[in-house]
Amino acid sequence: DARKLHIGMVFQNFTLIPAMTVIENIALFLPDLGMVLDRKQIIKKIDSISKRFHLEVKPLAPVWQLSIGEQQKVEVLKLLLANARLLILDEPTKVLAPHEIAALFKVMRGLKEEGYSVIFITHKIREVLECADRITVMRRGRVTGQLMRAEASEDKIIEMMFGKTKIKQVERIIKAGTTSSKPLLEIKKASTKAQGFSVGLKDIDLKIFQGEIVGVAGVSGNGQKELGDLILGLLKCEKGHKFLFGENATHWHIGRVRREGAAFIPENPLSMAAVPNMTSQENMAVNNTRKYSRRHGFFIDLATALADLEQSFENLGLTAPPFLCPIKTLSGGNIQRVIVARELAQSAELIVAFYPTKGLDVLSTTAIQQVLIRFRNSGCGIILISDDLEELFSMSDRLIVLYQGKMVGHFKPEETNMVDIGHLMTGVRG
Known part of the structure; x- marks a missing residue:
């Protein structure tokens, strides 16, 4: 039709x-x-x-x-x-x-x-x-207003989207001596094998320290996913080495990486980090059976898992979706919220975040960003993979750029600009 x-x-x-x-x-x-x-x-x-x-x-x-x-x-x-x-x-x-x-x-x-x-x-x-030319704003499935471009401003649109709720800007708190001299993560001359249509990483050198956010910029398909998979143990080094928390982790599998203190916010939450037919409560529990199992593993404490998930949503300042329906029935944004809340409820020294604000509204995006900043300020190391350059510039202490599996740039945000980063992302320079 x-x-x-x-x-x-x-x-x-x-x-x-x-x-x-x-x-x-x-x-x-x-x-x-x-x-x-x-x-x-x-x-x-x-x-x-x-x-x-x-x-x-x-x-x-x-x-x-x-x-x-x-x-x-x-x-x-x-x-x-x-x-x-x-x-x-x-x-x-x-x-x-x-x-x-x-x-x-x-x-x-x-x-x-x-x-x-x-x-x-x-x-x-x-x-x-x-x-x-003309702007229509929707909230919760309803049109809340229309504006001609000449009448519109960021503040007006945000007010139409969220009422008069004040949205706080993300603020990075720069502390002297925040980072330590010993890296949480160190990758030395690491290369991986290309698989199917995915690229292989080539001679990656990277360190992540306590109390910093390292942003990863790149056009989709240029090695961002592969870098995250390498850190988490989902992808093997063909060449080079990987060290986590001071130990040689080149051959660690993802279970070991997570047990040692790494949290994972995936690129595709439903297919990579959830059991679709289980509820959000059950997905919280199966993510950490050591914590929630009782009676030698014959019983799972779902009530405690639910309480922890609810507490995490409260801490993050996110609007909670229904927790007792299958997670696959939730919207993409709500699935992302559940996985982010679940991962950040765990004690973590290193967070690998693939597009953590993808699919979220402005309020939820700001809440997630503020949480990551708080984790960073408390000493956590974060690798932030995002396709939003504004997000990367506002949140990162350091930026790296990937193009065709190679690291073609390494900057502090104040030392570069979006145009130059865009050129590196697309191979125009580098």
Whole structure:
């Protein structure tokens, strides 16, 4: 029905087939595809639309070889070639580098000038103010207000999103002598083997000390996940060594790493850190059976697990979801809240945080960021992997940049800027 009404959507998770070429992915989406694929005709259409809207792509390239920004262009091309006139973009800047975001906004402006309508869904207020003509704010599934761009400001939008609740800014408390001379984590010349479409890490040197946050910047798929997996023992060193808490941990498995004092906020909470059919309460308990088992392991103390989870939510300042329904029935943001609360309820010396504020609203994002800052100020070492450069700059004591599995930059935030980091992220410099 939506296609008949010329409505199309680019989802957060792209709907492309990696092994197929750009032209094949687009052809599968076209409503008038015949029995035989007329490649020349489709390429002609792609060239016409791509030049018109600055959506240049290589029609014969396999999708898996394209960057995230290029894959997003293919998704938009699919809709335009299928005659969509209203395009819905769901969090389109989430995994883009700064220069790719600027290119996307140029595409959106071009579409508007040609008479197309674009619905831009995002949590990022500054991006809304930069590119929207009219702004609609929703809270808990209801529209709370509409503004023209000329009337809008960050404060007005936040008030419409959360009422008159005051949102505190994240403040890093810089203490003299916060870090120790002995690292919690030390990686020496570590390399890993590439697996499938993932990259291998190449000669990584990294130290994490007590009382600091080290931010990891990079376009998705350039080794951030692999670095986290290496630290946690999910990925083996092909070369080099890893030391945790003063011991050689090169061959430690993830169970040992966690027992020794590492917490893990994963990239995909439901598939990597939860049992989908269990409740949030049960997921809290199975995460630490040593703590919650009773009677020699024949009984699990779910009541204590629930109390600890509730206490963690209170400490974090997060709105608690239902704890007694299967975790898979919760929204993505609520699943993330449960896993963050569970992990930060444990005593940890080192936190590996993959996108810890992903999917959260502004209040919850700020609460999580403040908690990480408190953990940092109490002496915890944190490695923060995020695709939000503003978050990385505001929270990190040091920044590293990964590109194609290599560490191509290492800075203090005050020594660099987002444009230079963006260039390193995309291989323009480095």
